[in-house]
Amino acid sequence: MRMVDIIEQKRNGGVLNEAQLAFFIDGVVDGSIPDYQISALLMAIYFQGMTPAERTLLTTKMTASGEQLDLSEIPGIKVDKHSTGGVGDKVSLPLAAMVAATGIPVPMISGRGLGHTGGTLDKLEAIPGYQVTLSDTDFINQVAQENLAIIGATGAIAPADKKIYALRDVTATVDSIPLIASSIMSKKIASGTDALVIDVKTGAGAFMKTLPEAKDLAQALVSIGKGAGMHCVAVISDMSQPLGYQIGNALEVQESIDLLKGHGPEDLLKLVLTLGSYMVVLGRKAPDLAAARKLLEATITSGSALARFRALIKAQGGDERVIEDYTLMPQAKYHTTITAQRRGFIAKLTADKFGIASMMLGGGRQKAGEQLDHGVGLTLHKKVGAKVEVGDPIVTIHSNQPQVTAVASLLQANIEISDVVTPPTMIYQVIDD
Structure with missing residues (x-):
């Protein structure tokens, strides 16, 4: 079996069988398949997708590639x-x-x-x-x-x-x-x-x-x-x-x-x-x-x-x-509050931008393994749908650096206030087997 043939088959929209997926996962673990061929198959999967059976087989082989915990000693349903x-x-x-x-x-x-x-x-x-x-x-x-x-x-x-x-x-x-x-x-x-x-x-x-x-x-x-x-x-x-x-x-x-x-x-x-x-x-x-x-x-x-x-x-x-x-946990030194510039209702607090703002403060990672500052972050005072008046606090920045201009600008650009708003749905759907 050759890895290049597996890549070609998936690139062309083919379905991979159990033996091919086992060969792939074994090669990933033991290092016999080079990174460029692993990456090529990942890209082929990205564009061509996988059938439900392929997904299950891939998962099964990945599960079997290492240790599997036996929790049978613990009574009850885990x-x-x-x-x-x-x-x-x-x-x-x-x-x-x-x-x-x-x-x-x-x-x-x-x-x-x-x-x-x-x-x-x-x-x-x-x-x-x-x-x-x-x-x-x-x-x-x-x-x-x-x-x-x-x-x-x-x-x-x-x-x-x-x-x-x-x-x-x-x-x-x-x-x-x-x-x-x-x-x-x-x-x-x-x-x-x-x-x-x-x-x-x-x-x-x-x-x-x-x-x-x-x-x-x-x-x-x-x-x-x-x-x-x-x-x-x-x-x-x-x-x-x-x-x-x-x-x-x-x-x-x-x-x-x-x-x-x-x-x-x-x-x-x-x-x-x-x-x-x-x-x-x-x-x-x-x-x-x-x-x-x-x-x-x-x-x-x-x-x-x-x-x-x-x-x-x-x-x-x-x-x-x-x-x-709570003060036994790390605490930020500086606190800067962003306030409402107009009256109305909070229409948008763009989630990923708020996450990036926290990351910029040191609360998240741009690369795996980076050290975090556990004390920094953001406190929201209003959520989508809340009524605000001019000057009302919307978010407080907790930082260990006195200047947070870039973070504040990012947050302000991703806070939207309008005259009418409908709060988002919390639970959209439940899928059971």
């Missing part, structure tokens, strides 16, 4: 959640704690942010001492004892994906649905969970800018999950404006704790309850979504979800005192 990424998306933090508080084991393997999207691990590392790396044994034991652990993936899980992802990032093939879907699902299947709820973002701050694109990706993810024997649900949610009111690592941890204390932002709570309800039903702790929602709401009023989050922090070496004292 349920995880994944997001395709957004701005202000701190959902995993309160969601995991709330679901764990209902008695469902949540073994969550998360990632870091890149570009305008934030990463769960980056947020957790704003908590002094929090360790995102655990051995497999410690990870399994913690989930068994606490119902919850949130860690980063090791290089042993789906190593083919690590190499392919790096090449996608430099060959303009990131936004390919077969490649996105196989990347996400290979790691989730290898992590050993029984069920998965995926938050597929759509809008300016998402990789899938349009609803049809998001629907195609959601269907691909659910199809792959079903083919691998994993019960999978995809929720398509809005990312046209930032989620919640805080953008930035320490700020988003603070907002997550606020939600668990019962006073988080409405849009964040709605999304957490929607995703969480599906997780609770999949975990068989409730017969339907309405009952699941009540269970989740009770974890806030009883304080059990906040207790789970505190236990998570403590178990992974973090300073649990941040629950009461």
Whole structure:
């Protein structure tokens, strides 16, 4: 078998079989296929796409390329959640704690942010001492004892994906649905969970800018999950404006704790309850979504979800005192507020531009491996649909540099005020297998 023949077949719109995809993934992992041929096939897939069967086969081979966790020692149905990424998306933090508080084991393997999207691990590392790396044994034991652990993936899980992802990032093939879907699902299947709820973002701050694109990706993810024997649900949610009111690592941890204390932002709570309800039903702790929602709401009023989050922090070496004292996390030195220049209603807060603004402050990465400033970010005072008068604060910039002219200009150019506005829909569609 020759790699050039596989490239040619896909370039011409052909369907690759199991042997060809196995040859490709084996060659990626052992280094026998050069980067230029891997990149050529990625570009062919980008333009020609893949059938559902091809996507499932590719994912299966990527999953099998490395270590696969065995979580069978943990009693109960293990349920995880994944997001395709957004701005202000701190959902995993309160969601995991709330679901764990209902008695469902949540073994969550998360990632870091890149570009305008934030990463769960980056947020957790704003908590002094929090360790995102655990051995497999410690990870399994913690989930068994606490119902919850949130860690980063090791290089042993789906190593083919690590190499392919790096090449996608430099060959303009990131936004390919077969490649996105196989990347996400290979790691989730290898992590050993029984069920998965995926938050597929759509809008300016998402990789899938349009609803049809998001629907195609959601269907691909659910199809792959079903083919691998994993019960999978995809929720398509809005990312046209930032989620919640805080953008930035320490700020988003603070907002997550606020939600668990019962006073988080409405849009964040709605999304957490929607995703969480599906997780609770999949975990068989409730017969339907309405009952699941009540269970989740009770974890806030009883304080059990906040207790789970505190236990998570403590178990992974973090300073649990941040629950009461947010100033234990990194803080910005300077604060600059942008105000409304006219009266009306907030019509647009372009999500990806707000994410880029946070990145410019040091809160995000332009390249993998860059160090972050966990204290910087943005606080929104108004969301789309809110009424404003001249001089009302719209966004505060938290920075560790006294001059933020470029950041302020970017934000001002992406705040739109009009006389009439319709707030965006939060949940567009749910796709179940």
